[in-house]
Amino acid sequence: MSRIAFIGLGVMGSPMAGHLVRAGHEVTGFDLGQEAMARLRAAGGASAAGVAEAVKGAEIVITMLPADPQVEAVFPEILGSAEPGALYVDFSTITPQTSQKLAREGAARGLRVLDAPVSGGEKGAVDAVLSIMVGGSREDFEAATPVFEAVGRTFKLVGPAGAGQYVKAANQLVVGGTYALVAEAIVLMEAAGVDAAAGLDVLAGGLAASRILDIKRESMLARDFRPGFRIDLHHKDMGIILDAARGADVAVPMGALTAQLIAAARARGHGGLDHSALLKVTESLSGRDS
Ligand code: NAD
Secondary structure, eight states, X not given: OOEEEEEOOSTTHHHHHHXXXXXXXXXXXXXSSHHHHHHHHHTTOEEOSSHHHHHTTOXXXXXXXXXXXXXXXXXXXXXXXXXXXXXXXXXXXXXXXHHHHHHHHHHHTTOEEEEOOEESHHHHHHTTOEEEEEESOHHHHHHTHHHHHHHEEEEEEEESTTHHHHHHHHHHHHHHHHHHXXXXXXXXXXXXXXXXXXXXXXXXXXXXXXXXXXXXXXXXXTTOXXXXXXXXXXXXXXXXXXXXXXXXTOOOHHHHHHHHHHHHHIIIIITTSBGGGHHXXXXXXTTOOO
């Protein structure tokens, strides 16, 4: 069992830190929000007054933060306070370039760094069944396996530093595009006056089946857009995808279209809603605002 520092106890980090406590690890967390830290204490963990205090003495340091700026803001403190040879696992979704930079700077100071973005949403975090795509060395991946086992079900080393973020970009490309198409399917069926709930049940049993249809079709039909995964975060991810595609010299036309629909959702003030709220943009394109 390890001493673990956990920075970022939001929608995802909070249940993940709880699973690590239950797996027998000694978890000290830090978040800017007091409520988040109270949740960790209630789950049996400890809270710290800052990043440095949480990181001191930890064998494994974890971050689960919104985006590049927050990860880059806490990383110098992690570097400055981590024990020599400590393992740093960043579960946040950020750009591959930033992950590669953290790995380089960490290696220069004896910090072993893995980028390990996750998929599975809040439900996947709560149920400890996340999919985890890991970039880094085989040795560090194996050292982090007890952490991955506590929070996830499918985890794979997909390449060197930054590789996990490329796979996560691919994941968000498929998730965003699928939401856009499910939204169009709903708008079409409702406008045609057919039973959309029954229709989606049939879709979910055929070739169009997907996790999104399984988990989200009822809430989308009910226009329940409580997050979950916020439009703001998916907007950030679409930026990562388009940037990664440009860097790899490939065209992702469906991704570019999805990025515009998500940007429209955000521009219409839906940034704080779940990404299934893409449905609101799709409806609006057909003059069918709900
Ligand atoms: P969130 O906003 O709910 O949580 C982030 C937490 O980080 C917040 O509690 C915030 O207070 C804290 N924080 C921000 N800056 C900090 C700092 N400097 N020091 C300490 N704490 C700080 O976000 P989330 O939904 O948990 O997402 C976290 C990451 O996981 C993102 O990169 C997101 O893209 C990714 N992700 C989210 C989901 C999802 O369904 N929510 C799914 C997969 C991946």
